[in-house]
Amino acid sequence: MSETRNKVKKNASRNE
Structure with missing residues (x-):
């Protein structure tokens, strides 16, 4: 869960 x-x-x- 934390991974996602x-x-x-x-x-x-990264997009920012």
């Missing part, structure tokens, strides 16, 4: 959330958070950070 971390992936999304990392992706958003």
Whole structure:
């Protein structure tokens, strides 16, 4: 569960 959330958070950070 945390892995998916971390992936999304990392992706958003990378996009910013």
